[in-house]
Amino acid sequence: MQKKGYKTLLITTDPAPNLSDIFSQQIGHKITAINNVENLFAIEINPDTASEEYRERIIAPMRKLLDEKNIQVIKEQLNSPKSMKKTGRKIEEILQCGNEWHSVYNPNVVMRG
Numbered sequence: 001m002q003k004k005g006y007k008t009l010l011i012t013t014d015p016a017p018n019l020s021d022i023f024s025q026q027i028g029h030k031i032t033a034i035n036n037v038e039n040l041f042a043i044e045i046n047p048d049t050a051s052e053e054y055r056e057r058i059i060a061p062m063r064k065l066l067d068e069k070n071i072q073v074i075k076e077q078l079n080s081p082k083s084m085k086k087t088g089r090k091i092e093e094i095l096q097c098g099n100e101w102h103s104v105y106n107p108n109v110v111m112r113g
Contacts, residue, residue: 010042019044054078 009031012019019042020027025035027042029049034040055078059071066074 005039007039008041010040011045012042013045013047051079 010019023034023037023042026032027044029044029046031041031043034042055075058078059074062074063071
């Protein structure tokens, strides 16, 4: 798709930096343009980082209202198995950027599927 001029994003949630290896460049947890390939971008979502970003977005407004003890209680609740969908939320955030991306591929799903 990117060869046809469509802006394309590759997403991986694999803890190994496989896209960085494939493209011989540092990609990491932020959307990164692939060197020398027009319209191709990638992100290696780190589940731990995505979880922390999610928790901080939830907790940040509460810091003005609650003491540290209550903040810790909320953090513990956000670490529960019911709230462990942060990686999915990170992908949702990327997709909610409007029509910025014509195609989004998750190599983890493609390789397994």
